[in-house]
Amino acid sequence: MHSYLFQFAQVHHEFRLPELSSVAELHGFSLSLPPQPEHRNPTRPFMVIGLEDEEHARILARRCILIKSVFVFYGQGFNYDELHAANRTLQGEWSRFTHDTSFRFLVTAYNHKIPQTRQREVIESFSYMGFLGKIDLKNPDIILTCFEEYDDCRGTTREKHEGDGHFREVFFGRLLEEGSARLLIAKFDVKKRNYYGNTSMESEISLLMANQTLAAPGKLLYDPFMGTGSMAYPTAHFGAMVFGSDIDGRQMRGKVPGVIRAATQYGVASRILGLSTFDVTRNPWRCGELFDAIVTDPPYGVRAGAKRLGRKKELTPTQRDLDDQPYIPPTRPYELSHLAADLVILARYLLKPGGRLVFFLPTVTEEYEEVDVSTMVCEGMDVIANSLQDFGSWGRRVSRFSFLHPLAN
Protein backbone atom coordinates (compact mmCIF):
# COMPACT_ATOMS: atom_id res chain seq x y z
CA MET A 1 0.00 0.00 0.00
CA HIS A 2 1.41 3.38 -1.06
CA SER A 3 0.13 6.85 -0.38
CA TYR A 4 -0.71 9.30 -3.12
CA LEU A 5 -1.37 13.00 -2.83
CA PHE A 6 -4.37 14.13 -4.86
CA GLN A 7 -5.01 17.70 -5.85
CA PHE A 8 -8.67 18.33 -6.61
CA ALA A 9 -10.56 21.00 -8.48
CA GLN A 10 -12.40 23.08 -5.93
CA VAL A 11 -15.87 22.57 -7.37
CA HIS A 12 -18.74 20.17 -6.69
CA HIS A 13 -17.22 19.04 -3.38
CA GLU A 14 -19.98 16.58 -2.65
CA PHE A 15 -19.27 14.70 -5.85
CA ARG A 16 -15.63 14.06 -5.04
CA LEU A 17 -15.82 10.95 -2.89
CA PRO A 18 -18.70 9.31 -4.81
CA GLU A 19 -16.71 9.76 -8.01
CA LEU A 20 -13.52 8.32 -6.54
CA SER A 21 -15.28 5.29 -5.11
CA SER A 22 -17.22 4.70 -8.35
CA VAL A 23 -14.12 4.69 -10.51
CA ALA A 24 -12.32 2.46 -8.02
CA GLU A 25 -15.27 0.06 -8.00
CA LEU A 26 -15.43 0.03 -11.79
CA HIS A 27 -11.77 -0.96 -12.01
CA GLY A 28 -11.99 -3.37 -9.11
CA PHE A 29 -9.56 -1.83 -6.64
CA SER A 30 -9.98 -0.32 -3.22
CA LEU A 31 -8.83 3.01 -1.91
CA SER A 32 -8.23 3.91 1.71
CA LEU A 33 -9.13 7.40 2.77
CA PRO A 34 -7.29 9.16 5.60
CA PRO A 35 -8.62 8.19 9.04
CA GLN A 36 -9.08 11.71 10.47
CA PRO A 37 -12.27 13.46 9.23
CA GLU A 38 -10.22 16.66 8.85
CA HIS A 39 -8.01 15.02 6.24
CA ARG A 40 -10.85 13.71 4.12
CA ASN A 41 -12.86 16.90 4.25
CA PRO A 42 -13.89 17.28 0.60
CA THR A 43 -13.86 21.07 0.74
CA ARG A 44 -10.07 21.01 1.09
CA PRO A 45 -8.02 20.88 -2.10
CA PHE A 46 -5.65 18.07 -1.10
CA MET A 47 -6.20 14.55 0.07
CA VAL A 48 -3.79 11.70 0.73
CA ILE A 49 -5.22 8.38 -0.42
CA GLY A 50 -3.74 4.93 0.01
CA LEU A 51 -3.69 2.65 -3.06
CA GLU A 52 -2.31 -0.80 -3.76
CA ASP A 53 -0.68 0.08 -7.03
CA GLU A 54 0.68 3.11 -8.83
CA GLU A 55 -1.41 2.11 -11.83
CA HIS A 56 -4.57 2.67 -9.74
CA ALA A 57 -3.54 6.25 -9.11
CA ARG A 58 -3.05 6.71 -12.84
CA ILE A 59 -6.47 5.20 -13.60
CA LEU A 60 -8.08 7.66 -11.20
CA ALA A 61 -6.19 10.57 -12.79
CA ARG A 62 -7.41 9.54 -16.24
CA ARG A 63 -11.02 9.01 -15.33
CA CYS A 64 -12.00 11.29 -12.40
CA ILE A 65 -13.27 14.65 -13.58
CA LEU A 66 -12.42 16.39 -10.30
CA ILE A 67 -8.75 15.34 -10.08
CA LYS A 68 -6.28 18.01 -11.15
CA SER A 69 -3.12 16.04 -10.49
CA VAL A 70 -1.73 13.07 -8.61
CA PHE A 71 1.56 12.94 -6.71
CA VAL A 72 3.51 10.21 -5.04
CA PHE A 73 3.14 11.29 -1.43
CA TYR A 74 6.35 12.16 0.44
CA GLY A 75 5.09 14.02 3.47
CA GLN A 76 2.73 16.47 5.12
CA GLY A 77 2.77 18.56 8.26
CA PHE A 78 1.34 21.51 10.12
CA ASN A 79 4.80 23.09 9.88
CA TYR A 80 7.99 22.42 7.92
CA ASP A 81 9.64 20.50 10.76
CA GLU A 82 6.84 17.95 10.68
CA LEU A 83 6.97 17.83 6.88
CA HIS A 84 10.71 17.22 6.78
CA ALA A 85 10.48 14.55 9.48
CA ALA A 86 7.81 12.75 7.46
CA ASN A 87 9.79 13.16 4.26
CA ARG A 88 12.89 11.63 5.90
CA THR A 89 11.00 8.53 6.96
CA LEU A 90 9.90 7.99 3.35
CA GLN A 91 13.46 8.29 2.06
CA GLY A 92 13.05 4.92 0.35
CA GLU A 93 10.52 6.53 -1.99
CA TRP A 94 12.88 9.17 -3.33
CA SER A 95 16.46 8.09 -2.70
CA ARG A 96 16.74 6.49 -6.16
CA PHE A 97 16.30 9.93 -7.77
CA THR A 98 19.16 11.63 -5.92
CA HIS A 99 22.09 10.57 -8.14
CA ASP A 100 21.51 11.91 -11.62
CA THR A 101 17.80 12.48 -12.21
CA SER A 102 17.02 15.90 -13.65
CA PHE A 103 14.38 17.65 -11.62
CA ARG A 104 12.32 20.72 -11.08
CA PHE A 105 11.24 21.95 -7.67
CA LEU A 106 7.98 23.85 -7.32
CA VAL A 107 6.81 25.67 -4.21
CA THR A 108 3.27 26.86 -4.49
CA ALA A 109 0.25 27.59 -2.37
CA TYR A 110 -3.50 27.31 -2.39
CA ASN A 111 -5.35 30.58 -1.54
CA HIS A 112 -2.07 32.46 -1.29
CA LYS A 113 1.01 33.61 -3.22
CA ILE A 114 4.37 32.87 -1.64
CA PRO A 115 6.98 35.62 -2.15
CA GLN A 116 9.95 34.52 -4.26
CA THR A 117 12.47 34.93 -1.45
CA ARG A 118 10.60 32.53 0.80
CA GLN A 119 10.07 30.07 -2.11
CA ARG A 120 13.86 29.94 -2.30
CA GLU A 121 14.16 29.41 1.44
CA VAL A 122 11.72 26.53 1.26
CA ILE A 123 13.64 24.91 -1.58
CA GLU A 124 16.90 25.32 0.35
CA SER A 125 15.34 23.67 3.39
CA PHE A 126 15.03 20.45 1.35
CA SER A 127 18.81 20.40 0.70
CA TYR A 128 19.24 17.37 3.00
CA MET A 129 17.61 15.26 0.27
CA GLY A 130 20.87 15.69 -1.64
CA PHE A 131 19.57 15.85 -5.19
CA LEU A 132 22.64 15.92 -7.42
CA GLY A 133 20.91 15.75 -10.81
CA LYS A 134 20.54 18.61 -13.22
CA ILE A 135 17.96 21.30 -12.51
CA ASP A 136 15.80 21.43 -15.59
CA LEU A 137 12.79 23.74 -15.70
CA LYS A 138 11.60 22.71 -19.18
CA ASN A 139 11.87 18.93 -19.46
CA PRO A 140 12.73 17.50 -16.06
CA ASP A 141 12.56 13.77 -15.37
CA ILE A 142 10.68 14.43 -12.15
CA ILE A 143 8.78 17.36 -10.69
CA LEU A 144 8.79 17.76 -6.93
CA THR A 145 6.04 19.96 -5.58
CA CYS A 146 5.50 21.51 -2.20
CA PHE A 147 2.00 22.87 -1.54
CA GLU A 148 1.04 25.19 1.29
CA GLU A 149 -2.68 25.21 1.96
CA TYR A 150 -4.07 28.47 3.34
CA ASP A 151 -7.52 29.18 4.68
CA ASP A 152 -9.83 31.12 2.45
CA CYS A 153 -9.71 34.81 3.34
CA ARG A 154 -11.60 36.20 0.38
CA GLY A 155 -13.47 39.41 1.09
CA THR A 156 -10.95 40.73 3.60
CA THR A 157 -8.43 43.48 2.97
CA ARG A 158 -4.83 42.38 3.40
CA GLU A 159 -1.35 43.70 2.98
CA LYS A 160 0.67 42.06 0.26
CA HIS A 161 2.01 38.71 1.54
CA GLU A 162 0.18 39.16 4.84
CA GLY A 163 -0.17 35.87 6.66
CA ASP A 164 2.67 34.33 4.65
CA GLY A 165 3.81 31.14 6.31
CA HIS A 166 0.67 30.81 8.41
CA PHE A 167 -0.65 27.93 6.39
CA ARG A 168 -3.11 25.34 7.51
CA GLU A 169 -1.02 22.44 6.33
CA VAL A 170 1.83 21.74 3.94
CA PHE A 171 2.13 18.79 1.53
CA PHE A 172 5.04 17.44 -0.50
CA GLY A 173 5.28 14.89 -3.28
CA ARG A 174 6.50 13.93 -6.73
CA LEU A 175 4.20 14.53 -9.68
CA LEU A 176 2.90 11.24 -11.03
CA GLU A 177 0.30 12.34 -13.53
CA GLU A 178 -1.81 15.35 -14.39
CA GLY A 179 -5.53 14.61 -14.33
CA SER A 180 -6.52 14.24 -17.98
CA ALA A 181 -10.28 13.72 -17.53
CA ARG A 182 -10.81 17.41 -16.79
CA LEU A 183 -10.15 18.13 -20.45
CA LEU A 184 -13.42 16.36 -21.21
CA ILE A 185 -15.31 19.27 -19.66
CA ALA A 186 -14.22 21.47 -22.56
CA LYS A 187 -14.75 18.69 -25.09
CA PHE A 188 -18.39 18.24 -24.04
CA ASP A 189 -19.03 21.95 -23.60
CA VAL A 190 -22.70 22.52 -24.42
CA LYS A 191 -21.94 25.78 -26.24
CA LYS A 192 -19.78 23.94 -28.77
CA ARG A 193 -22.24 21.08 -29.20
CA ASN A 194 -23.95 20.70 -32.57
CA TYR A 195 -27.28 20.14 -30.93
CA TYR A 196 -28.58 21.25 -27.56
CA GLY A 197 -31.65 22.70 -25.87
CA ASN A 198 -32.38 25.30 -23.22
CA THR A 199 -32.25 22.78 -20.40
CA SER A 200 -29.27 20.70 -21.56
CA MET A 201 -27.13 19.63 -18.62
CA GLU A 202 -23.75 21.32 -18.34
CA SER A 203 -20.84 19.11 -19.25
CA GLU A 204 -19.02 18.86 -15.92
CA ILE A 205 -22.04 17.61 -13.99
CA SER A 206 -23.05 15.22 -16.75
CA LEU A 207 -19.52 13.79 -16.75
CA LEU A 208 -19.61 13.41 -12.97
CA MET A 209 -22.92 11.60 -13.24
CA ALA A 210 -21.56 9.43 -16.04
CA ASN A 211 -18.71 8.35 -13.80
CA GLN A 212 -21.15 7.38 -11.06
CA THR A 213 -22.98 5.04 -13.46
CA LEU A 214 -19.78 2.97 -13.87
CA ALA A 215 -20.09 3.40 -17.64
CA ALA A 216 -17.64 1.20 -19.52
CA PRO A 217 -17.44 -0.85 -22.73
CA GLY A 218 -19.90 -3.73 -22.79
CA LYS A 219 -22.45 -1.99 -20.57
CA LEU A 220 -25.96 -1.01 -21.53
CA LEU A 221 -27.41 2.23 -20.14
CA TYR A 222 -30.82 3.80 -20.41
CA ASP A 223 -32.00 7.38 -20.21
CA PRO A 224 -35.81 7.52 -19.90
CA PHE A 225 -35.88 11.33 -20.19
CA MET A 226 -33.43 11.61 -23.05
CA GLY A 227 -34.28 15.17 -24.14
CA THR A 228 -31.31 16.55 -26.04
CA GLY A 229 -29.14 13.65 -24.90
CA SER A 230 -26.82 15.43 -22.44
CA MET A 231 -26.42 12.32 -20.33
CA ALA A 232 -25.87 10.02 -23.28
CA TYR A 233 -22.73 11.57 -24.76
CA PRO A 234 -20.40 11.30 -21.75
CA THR A 235 -21.56 7.79 -20.87
CA ALA A 236 -21.11 6.70 -24.49
CA HIS A 237 -17.69 8.36 -24.47
CA PHE A 238 -16.71 6.03 -21.62
CA GLY A 239 -17.66 3.09 -23.84
CA ALA A 240 -21.22 2.21 -22.79
CA MET A 241 -24.12 1.65 -25.18
CA VAL A 242 -27.00 4.01 -24.46
CA PHE A 243 -30.69 3.74 -25.23
CA GLY A 244 -32.79 6.88 -24.97
CA SER A 245 -36.49 7.50 -24.86
CA ASP A 246 -38.56 10.61 -24.36
CA ILE A 247 -42.25 11.40 -24.41
CA ASP A 248 -41.49 14.33 -26.68
CA GLY A 249 -40.11 13.17 -30.00
CA ARG A 250 -39.18 16.61 -31.27
CA GLN A 251 -35.61 16.38 -30.01
CA MET A 252 -35.11 13.16 -31.90
CA ARG A 253 -36.86 14.03 -35.13
CA GLY A 254 -35.39 15.34 -38.36
CA LYS A 255 -33.58 13.79 -41.27
CA VAL A 256 -30.62 13.22 -39.02
CA PRO A 257 -31.95 13.53 -35.45
CA GLY A 258 -30.19 16.20 -33.36
CA VAL A 259 -29.09 13.64 -30.79
CA ILE A 260 -27.33 11.68 -33.54
CA ARG A 261 -25.69 14.81 -34.90
CA ALA A 262 -24.22 15.65 -31.51
CA ALA A 263 -23.21 12.03 -30.93
CA THR A 264 -21.45 12.03 -34.31
CA GLN A 265 -19.56 15.15 -33.29
CA TYR A 266 -18.20 13.23 -30.29
CA GLY A 267 -17.54 10.09 -32.32
CA VAL A 268 -20.01 7.99 -30.34
CA ALA A 269 -22.97 7.75 -32.74
CA SER A 270 -22.60 3.98 -33.04
CA ARG A 271 -23.01 3.66 -29.27
CA ILE A 272 -26.44 5.29 -29.29
CA LEU A 273 -28.18 1.94 -29.34
CA GLY A 274 -31.58 3.34 -30.15
CA LEU A 275 -34.02 6.17 -29.64
CA SER A 276 -37.73 5.93 -29.23
CA THR A 277 -40.71 8.10 -28.41
CA PHE A 278 -42.78 6.86 -25.49
CA ASP A 279 -43.98 7.76 -22.04
CA VAL A 280 -41.77 5.89 -19.61
CA THR A 281 -44.72 5.37 -17.27
CA ARG A 282 -46.35 3.41 -20.14
CA ASN A 283 -43.26 1.77 -21.47
CA PRO A 284 -43.10 -1.06 -24.01
CA TRP A 285 -40.15 -2.95 -22.47
CA ARG A 286 -40.76 -6.63 -22.94
CA CYS A 287 -38.95 -7.70 -19.77
CA GLY A 288 -36.94 -6.34 -16.85
CA GLU A 289 -33.32 -6.62 -15.76
CA LEU A 290 -32.08 -5.14 -19.01
CA PHE A 291 -29.78 -2.30 -18.07
CA ASP A 292 -26.55 -1.87 -16.14
CA ALA A 293 -27.52 1.66 -15.21
CA ILE A 294 -30.27 4.20 -15.64
CA VAL A 295 -28.95 7.73 -15.81
CA THR A 296 -31.18 10.70 -16.31
CA ASP A 297 -31.78 14.36 -15.73
CA PRO A 298 -35.53 14.36 -15.27
CA PRO A 299 -37.41 17.44 -16.44
CA TYR A 300 -38.68 19.78 -13.78
CA GLY A 301 -39.91 23.32 -13.34
CA VAL A 302 -42.78 25.25 -14.86
CA ARG A 303 -41.27 25.99 -18.24
CA ALA A 304 -39.88 22.59 -19.02
CA GLY A 305 -41.84 20.39 -16.62
CA ALA A 306 -42.32 16.69 -17.04
CA LYS A 307 -45.28 15.34 -18.98
CA ARG A 308 -47.05 12.03 -19.05
CA LEU A 309 -49.80 10.61 -21.22
CA GLY A 310 -53.38 11.55 -20.40
CA ARG A 311 -55.67 14.55 -20.59
CA LYS A 312 -55.83 17.39 -18.11
CA LYS A 313 -59.62 17.48 -18.49
CA GLU A 314 -62.19 15.67 -20.58
CA LEU A 315 -63.01 16.97 -24.04
CA THR A 316 -66.35 18.63 -24.71
CA PRO A 317 -68.49 16.91 -27.42
CA THR A 318 -67.73 19.69 -29.94
CA GLN A 319 -64.02 19.38 -29.37
CA ARG A 320 -64.31 15.65 -29.81
CA ASP A 321 -66.01 16.08 -33.20
CA LEU A 322 -63.20 18.24 -34.49
CA ASP A 323 -60.93 16.52 -36.94
CA ASP A 324 -57.53 16.54 -35.30
CA GLN A 325 -55.55 14.41 -37.73
CA PRO A 326 -52.80 13.46 -37.39
CA TYR A 327 -53.68 12.31 -33.92
CA ILE A 328 -51.30 13.60 -31.26
CA PRO A 329 -51.67 11.86 -27.92
CA PRO A 330 -52.51 14.38 -25.20
CA THR A 331 -50.22 14.84 -22.24
CA ARG A 332 -50.69 16.15 -18.73
CA PRO A 333 -48.22 17.45 -16.15
CA TYR A 334 -46.23 14.91 -14.21
CA GLU A 335 -45.59 15.88 -10.63
CA LEU A 336 -41.92 15.73 -9.72
CA SER A 337 -42.43 13.80 -6.49
CA HIS A 338 -44.42 11.15 -8.37
CA LEU A 339 -41.83 11.07 -11.08
CA ALA A 340 -38.96 10.46 -8.67
CA ALA A 341 -40.83 7.72 -6.84
CA ASP A 342 -41.86 6.08 -10.12
CA LEU A 343 -38.30 6.27 -11.35
CA VAL A 344 -36.99 4.30 -8.39
CA ILE A 345 -39.64 1.62 -8.85
CA LEU A 346 -39.01 1.49 -12.60
CA ALA A 347 -35.28 1.15 -11.96
CA ARG A 348 -35.89 -1.78 -9.65
CA TYR A 349 -37.64 -3.51 -12.52
CA LEU A 350 -35.36 -2.55 -15.39
CA LEU A 351 -31.92 -2.75 -13.75
CA LYS A 352 -29.76 -5.83 -13.62
CA PRO A 353 -28.76 -6.90 -10.10
CA GLY A 354 -26.12 -4.47 -8.86
CA GLY A 355 -27.25 -1.92 -11.42
CA ARG A 356 -27.37 1.77 -10.67
CA LEU A 357 -29.86 4.56 -10.94
CA VAL A 358 -28.29 8.00 -11.10
CA PHE A 359 -30.53 11.02 -11.43
CA PHE A 360 -30.86 14.69 -10.66
CA LEU A 361 -33.47 15.98 -8.28
CA PRO A 362 -34.01 19.63 -7.39
CA THR A 363 -34.52 20.31 -3.68
CA VAL A 364 -34.97 23.38 -1.54
CA THR A 365 -31.82 23.48 0.56
CA GLU A 366 -33.45 24.72 3.76
CA GLU A 367 -36.22 22.16 3.75
CA TYR A 368 -34.09 19.27 2.66
CA GLU A 369 -33.78 16.40 5.02
CA GLU A 370 -32.29 13.03 4.38
CA VAL A 371 -35.87 11.76 4.45
CA ASP A 372 -36.52 13.28 1.03
CA VAL A 373 -34.64 10.62 -0.78
CA SER A 374 -34.99 7.78 1.67
CA THR A 375 -38.79 8.01 1.44
CA MET A 376 -38.43 6.97 -2.18
CA VAL A 377 -36.33 3.94 -1.48
CA CYS A 378 -38.23 0.76 -2.05
CA GLU A 379 -37.29 -2.76 -1.19
CA GLY A 380 -34.19 -3.89 -3.00
CA MET A 381 -32.90 -0.41 -3.70
CA ASP A 382 -30.31 1.44 -1.67
CA VAL A 383 -29.06 5.02 -1.69
CA ILE A 384 -25.30 4.94 -2.05
CA ALA A 385 -24.55 8.56 -2.73
CA ASN A 386 -26.38 11.82 -2.63
CA SER A 387 -24.50 14.91 -3.72
CA LEU A 388 -25.70 18.47 -3.80
CA GLN A 389 -24.98 21.08 -6.43
CA ASP A 390 -25.62 24.17 -4.35
CA PHE A 391 -27.23 27.24 -5.88
CA GLY A 392 -27.81 29.00 -2.55
CA SER A 393 -31.45 28.80 -1.56
CA TRP A 394 -32.02 25.75 -3.68
CA GLY A 395 -29.91 23.02 -5.14
CA ARG A 396 -29.99 19.95 -7.26
CA ARG A 397 -29.08 16.61 -5.87
CA VAL A 398 -27.60 13.75 -7.76
CA SER A 399 -28.95 10.69 -6.08
CA ARG A 400 -27.44 7.37 -6.82
CA PHE A 401 -29.36 4.25 -6.01
CA SER A 402 -28.00 0.80 -6.24
CA PHE A 403 -30.18 -2.13 -7.08
CA LEU A 404 -29.21 -4.84 -4.66
CA HIS A 405 -31.42 -7.87 -4.97
CA PRO A 406 -33.26 -9.07 -8.01
CA LEU A 407 -37.00 -9.40 -7.53
CA ALA A 408 -38.39 -12.87 -7.05
CA ASN A 409 -40.46 -12.69 -10.24
Place this chain on the structure above:
Amino acid sequence: MVRLITHNLLACHVKGCTSNNFPLEFKDAKLELREAEYNPEFIRGFLPKIEWKALVDTARQLGDTSLPLEQPEMLDDEFLKNLHHVLLEIHVEEGSMICPNCKHDYPISNGIPNMLLAEHEIG
Protein backbone atom coordinates in the same frame (compact mmCIF):
# COMPACT_ATOMS: atom_id res chain seq x y z
CA MET B 1 -32.25 3.20 -36.43
CA VAL B 2 -34.51 0.62 -35.01
CA ARG B 3 -31.88 -2.05 -34.64
CA LEU B 4 -33.04 -5.60 -34.18
CA ILE B 5 -31.71 -5.50 -30.62
CA THR B 6 -34.26 -2.77 -29.85
CA HIS B 7 -36.97 -4.61 -31.75
CA ASN B 8 -36.28 -7.70 -29.66
CA LEU B 9 -36.97 -5.74 -26.46
CA LEU B 10 -40.18 -3.95 -27.40
CA ALA B 11 -43.62 -5.43 -26.97
CA CYS B 12 -47.03 -3.91 -27.59
CA HIS B 13 -48.17 -2.19 -24.41
CA VAL B 14 -51.71 -1.17 -25.25
CA LYS B 15 -54.12 -1.60 -22.35
CA GLY B 16 -55.35 -5.18 -22.22
CA CYS B 17 -53.00 -6.38 -24.94
CA THR B 18 -51.01 -8.82 -22.86
CA SER B 19 -50.71 -12.01 -24.88
CA ASN B 20 -49.29 -12.64 -28.34
CA ASN B 21 -48.09 -9.00 -28.25
CA PHE B 22 -44.51 -9.88 -29.18
CA PRO B 23 -42.65 -9.72 -31.52
CA LEU B 24 -44.02 -6.74 -33.39
CA GLU B 25 -44.11 -7.31 -37.16
CA PHE B 26 -42.25 -4.98 -39.47
CA LYS B 27 -44.30 -3.53 -42.30
CA ASP B 28 -42.86 -1.66 -45.33
CA ALA B 29 -39.48 -1.75 -43.65
CA LYS B 30 -36.77 0.31 -45.31
CA LEU B 31 -33.42 -1.08 -44.27
CA GLU B 32 -30.02 0.46 -43.91
CA LEU B 33 -26.81 -1.31 -42.97
CA ARG B 34 -24.40 0.60 -40.78
CA GLU B 35 -21.20 -0.68 -39.31
CA ALA B 36 -20.99 -0.81 -35.51
CA GLU B 37 -18.02 -1.47 -33.27
CA TYR B 38 -17.75 -5.14 -32.42
CA ASN B 39 -17.73 -5.88 -28.71
CA PRO B 40 -18.00 -9.64 -28.03
CA GLU B 41 -18.45 -8.98 -24.29
CA PHE B 42 -21.51 -6.89 -24.93
CA ILE B 43 -23.04 -9.51 -27.24
CA ARG B 44 -22.27 -12.32 -24.82
CA GLY B 45 -23.74 -10.39 -21.91
CA PHE B 46 -26.85 -9.61 -23.86
CA LEU B 47 -27.47 -13.13 -25.12
CA PRO B 48 -29.58 -14.31 -22.14
CA LYS B 49 -32.03 -11.47 -22.72
CA ILE B 50 -32.71 -12.34 -26.36
CA GLU B 51 -35.91 -14.04 -27.46
CA TRP B 52 -34.14 -16.25 -29.96
CA LYS B 53 -37.03 -17.33 -32.16
CA ALA B 54 -38.31 -13.78 -32.49
CA LEU B 55 -34.87 -12.56 -33.49
CA VAL B 56 -34.24 -15.26 -36.08
CA ASP B 57 -37.73 -14.98 -37.60
CA THR B 58 -37.45 -11.21 -37.86
CA ALA B 59 -33.94 -11.39 -39.33
CA ARG B 60 -35.10 -13.89 -41.94
CA GLN B 61 -38.12 -11.78 -42.76
CA LEU B 62 -35.73 -8.89 -43.41
CA GLY B 63 -33.53 -11.11 -45.59
CA ASP B 64 -30.70 -12.11 -43.25
CA THR B 65 -30.30 -15.87 -42.86
CA SER B 66 -26.95 -15.97 -41.06
CA LEU B 67 -28.40 -17.11 -37.72
CA PRO B 68 -29.29 -20.76 -36.96
CA LEU B 69 -32.86 -21.61 -35.96
CA GLU B 70 -31.70 -23.03 -32.65
CA GLN B 71 -29.47 -21.00 -30.39
CA PRO B 72 -26.13 -22.85 -30.39
CA GLU B 73 -24.47 -23.90 -27.15
CA MET B 74 -20.99 -23.07 -28.39
CA LEU B 75 -20.41 -19.37 -28.86
CA ASP B 76 -17.65 -19.28 -31.45
CA ASP B 77 -16.36 -16.09 -32.97
CA GLU B 78 -18.15 -16.51 -36.27
CA PHE B 79 -21.48 -16.92 -34.52
CA LEU B 80 -20.88 -13.86 -32.32
CA LYS B 81 -19.95 -11.80 -35.37
CA ASN B 82 -23.12 -12.84 -37.19
CA LEU B 83 -25.15 -12.07 -34.10
CA HIS B 84 -23.42 -8.71 -33.79
CA HIS B 85 -24.34 -7.94 -37.38
CA VAL B 86 -27.99 -8.91 -36.92
CA LEU B 87 -28.46 -7.18 -33.57
CA LEU B 88 -26.57 -3.95 -34.17
CA GLU B 89 -25.92 -3.33 -37.85
CA ILE B 90 -29.32 -3.81 -39.48
CA HIS B 91 -31.31 -0.61 -39.04
CA VAL B 92 -34.95 -0.15 -39.97
CA GLU B 93 -35.21 3.48 -40.98
CA GLU B 94 -38.81 3.79 -42.20
CA GLY B 95 -41.95 1.71 -42.00
CA SER B 96 -43.90 0.55 -39.01
CA MET B 97 -44.22 -2.18 -36.43
CA ILE B 98 -47.57 -3.92 -36.05
CA CYS B 99 -48.77 -5.74 -32.95
CA PRO B 100 -49.70 -9.31 -33.96
CA ASN B 101 -52.53 -9.29 -31.43
CA CYS B 102 -54.27 -5.89 -31.44
CA LYS B 103 -52.85 -4.65 -34.77
CA HIS B 104 -51.68 -1.38 -33.25
CA ASP B 105 -49.43 0.38 -35.72
CA TYR B 106 -46.24 1.88 -34.29
CA PRO B 107 -44.79 4.09 -37.03
CA ILE B 108 -41.06 4.44 -37.58
CA SER B 109 -39.81 7.67 -39.05
CA ASN B 110 -36.16 8.59 -39.56
CA GLY B 111 -35.30 5.51 -37.56
CA ILE B 112 -37.24 6.54 -34.45
CA PRO B 113 -40.20 4.35 -33.50
CA ASN B 114 -43.15 6.21 -32.05
CA MET B 115 -44.40 4.00 -29.22
CA LEU B 116 -46.79 6.58 -27.78
CA LEU B 117 -50.28 5.36 -27.05
CA ALA B 118 -53.59 7.10 -27.67
CA GLU B 119 -55.66 8.06 -24.65
CA HIS B 120 -58.14 5.19 -25.06
CA GLU B 121 -55.22 2.73 -25.04
CA ILE B 122 -53.83 3.56 -21.62
CA GLY B 123 -55.16 2.01 -18.46
